[in-house]
Amino acid sequence: MPRSLAGDLTDPEMAQPYMKKDDDDSDIEYSPFFGIEKGAVLQEARAFHDPQLDARRCSQVITKLLYLINQGESFTKVEATEVFFAVTKLFQSNDAGLRRLVYLMIKELSPSSDEVFIVTSSLMKDMNSKTDMYRANAIRVLCRIIDGNLLTQIERYLKQAIVDKNPVVASAALVSGIHLLQANPEIVKRWSNEVQEAVQSRAALVQFHGLALLHQTRQNDRLAISKLVSSLTRGSVRSPLAQCLLIRYTSQVIRESSNTQSGDRPFFDYLESCLRHKAEMVILEAARKITEMDVTSRELAPAITVLQLFLSSSKPVLRFAAVRTLNKVAITRPLAVTNCNVDLESLMSDQNRSIATLAITTLLKTGNESSVDRLMKQITSFMSDISDEFKIVVIEAIRSLCLKFPLKYRSMMIFLSNSLREEGGFEYKKAIVDSIVTLIGAIPDAKEIGLLHLCEFIEDCEFTYLSSQILHFLGNEGPRTSDPSRYIRYIYNRVILENPTVRASAVSTLAKFGALVDELKPRIFVLLRRCLFDTDDEVRDRATLYLQTLNGEVAVGNSEKDVKEFLFGSFDVPLANLEASLRTYEPSEEPFDISLVSREARSQPLQDKKAAGKKPPAGAPTPAPVSAVDAYQKMLSSIPEFSGFGRLFKSSEPVELTEAETEYAVNVVKHIYENHVVLQYNCTNTIPEQLLEDVTVYVDATDAEEFSEVFSKPLKSLPYDSPGQIFVAFEKPEHVPAIGRFSNVLKFTVKEVDTSSGEADEDGVEDEYQLEDLEIVSADYMLRVAVSNFRNAWENMDPESERVDEYGLGARESLAEAVSAVTSILGMQPCEGTEVVSSNARSHVCLLSGVYIGGVKVLVRLSFGLSGPKEVAMKLAVRSDDPEVSDKIHEIVASG
């Protein structure tokens, strides 16, 4: 394996003379591996074949081989086999040191399955040896190299080894069991009696390994784990490592058991008792687990107290573990951590920057409004000597703090802007810019000062991406400020000073100011005209476009609003879909029509199992990806009966109508049109001995009253493993999002096939096969279409169309579950990452957008809150192009 770590292994320095620091140049010592070469070492390995083995020399050669392997040197198959065979000869020697190296070497070489047999008999012999250490090592090597077959042969010995009185042998067998469990779970699970005995062992490590293995074999059996935990928490677990495992398993049991109300809580009492254990590791583990649980403040307090004590420990690992835990607690329960503030402040100067950063970000969460200014001062001095990675963490913490105490925005904005001026990489600067943008969005008072900071930053910004992002943002926000003209200078400077990408962005920003601020328009036009002489064609093109459309020289739509929508409206076509459509567009008389490009954000490639098996020949151009809807549209319009249905609005993802691995695999895709629905059944025959003919799907639509079947296209024949499609079309009232349930039966004539000749019998038998029911739901009438800037899109919609109502969603597993349930009922696209709910959040806002059937844009704001233990309440606000659709969305949620 070649390596190229900066200045490392290929670096000749590795093999350079080693020099003692305090010696002068004349006294040079050489590395024992100086000038080592693979070929020479392989030659030396021939010594392994000597009839009179020199154990010392052989050990040296193995060490050299190990060094070569560790340096990334690779052996060819032949070389590895030769070395392996040579090493196996060394079993003849009884030298203990050499034997130990042989065991290691065999593991390192990991021989292939056809070579393993050479050593198995030697290893089996060692496994039954009287020498304990031979047994332990042979077990470890065997378990590394054998397969399931051989394992059943040696299983008996392994079971004995687990209960061996020598702890090293027992541990070796138990750890082997943990590894073997991955590939051979059914075998390892048979050892549970022996493992249970090992858990009771007096040897600390045996107990630790036994407990880990026992838990892994039973991890899917809640009752067994609960029993295991309750027996062990009463008994004595010796090793601190095993105690930590037990604490983890106990907290898992507590989390999974629902009856937390009962007065008697032996498991929690056990965790609490661990806070008084003598091993620091156990105390910390218990404290950490308690803080992760849903406990009262009184129950939390002792855990916080021990964590606080560890903050001033002399051991960095303990300080780190404590502050990391407190940092997590501070996210959900900042008040519980306030008592530790003094200790946290002293950790801000900790030598270990990871600890210092965690201390600061914790303080930023626990601090109160009055301490913000002092904290900011301290952080300023701290920032200069930490790396970008830590700085980003601090910046994110400051953003959250500012959102918590909006009145303190001034000092935090100043801090952010000072940070922008300092040295730093792209990620760091991006984090600051993102923070300023977020704060401007959330705190109206911060808008003007924030914009000015950003303007100053772009005067001296080395990152094109950030300059363009800021210019775009300025274009959206700047025109709506009290004095838009103050920003023009900064923007126009970009046109003069920057690279083409930034210049083009600046032209667009100028145009936005011109379009939105009437009094600036004439002056902006003067600036835009100057851009007509730019050296870059994109800059010139943009300037021309803006000048002509804003001046009214080129007509776009009917009103000025249409012009602005055309120039600055949100671009609602996903770029991937646009790219795919453009690639399939063939130059012709007919211009490319962007309105035909699918708005669906998610694209599911058409599943065609037949095609998947055949790879295109090498060198053939790979076909451009085409979005699923485009492909479906093309396919459906090629069927004459469907060509009159108009434009395809949406195609669902395939819904499975059969379980996996049944005789016939059927899934269905729902194609939605304005007043039709086409069901496309994709069928696969998985029985080689059968040929199906005249295959149809009988659809019973009695539970879907508004639908009436108009056409069905059966499949003439369905041979083995060659998928085919059946179509059934329904008519439904126009624009009405009709819903209903359809039951489906697959009907066909089945013929026996002789698999050797591939010929089918002449006579067939009629048969049918019950499929799962299918539902058409409201979400099928909604396209998942993202908007780039939700707030702008929301404000641009008519407030009159807004409909707001509140709903109780009842008891839910979590807030995240409620968010995903409502999102999937509506079938809309979550925007700006709001589908992600932070753990332990008590409230959440989720933003959704979509296009409803008829091409009606819809935006939804969902505000969730937890009331009571698990009761979720939701406020739903909808805006859309059509107020009736807003009402409809409420109906969908109310009925869902």
Place this chain on the structure above:
Amino acid sequence: MILAVLFANSEGNILIERFHGVPAEERLHWRSFLVKLGAENLKGAKSEELLVASHKSVSIVYTMIGDVCLYIVGKDEYDELALSEVIFAVTSAVKDVCAKPPTERLFLDKYGRICLCLDEIVWQGLLENTEKDRVRRLIRLKPPVEP
């Protein structure tokens, strides 16, 4: 799982490395990340002073022992606390083999022994033995002394 145990010299050259459960293509990233972490933080650190960091969902505990840097990376149950046990076992075993905190030369001289110690302490990503006396006996194939 203990994802990596890595020894490097003070210039960042790898002396021994053991990865477990880390795909080959990510190893280079880990190597450079750890060496960079050490270069930034281990200068001026006392011998055997533990440093700790977290990166994504994994914990890293690292130290300088004599002239040699040692990094141990773990995830899930091997958090910073468990890793500090592992690193303590490794450093004590190395010191025991070398009879003192090693120079790079001494480390290379005892290379075979150190590989064996590591094999006893960490086995395919799991902690197996922790005590240096026990490890010392095990690498000579001698049974441990019963407490």
